[in-house]
Amino acid sequence: MSRPISGREMSTSDDWAEIPRNGTLCGLKRGRLYLLAVPCKANKFKPKVRSVSLKDRPNQKTGKRLVHVPSLLSFLNSEADKQATEAAEMARQHEEGISK
Secondary structure, eight states: OEEEETTEEEETTOOEEEOOSSSOBTTBOHHHHHHHHSOOGGGTTOOSSOEEEEOSSTTOSOOEEEEEHHHHHHHHHHHHHHHHHHHHHHHHHHHHHHHO
16 A cells, blocks of 8 residues: 655655655645754754654765654644544534533
């Protein structure tokens, strides 16, 4: 079984994917992926998605960053669940307000 990621087919055995220069990965552009996967001030140095940076030398500026696709999908699913729970709670509160 395969699923489209970044404009190409990716098999379910592909656990790691590169952050695309152009295009998207699971519907997310490069900047958003970096915010989720790289320790930075915006995420309080606690990335929500696993990633790895491959460089020839530790102090090298350029390299290749790979995102762990299962952790990205897990994060997206947890966000969807959280939003569904919040929406259900808002609907419940709205119904309670109407019935009073």
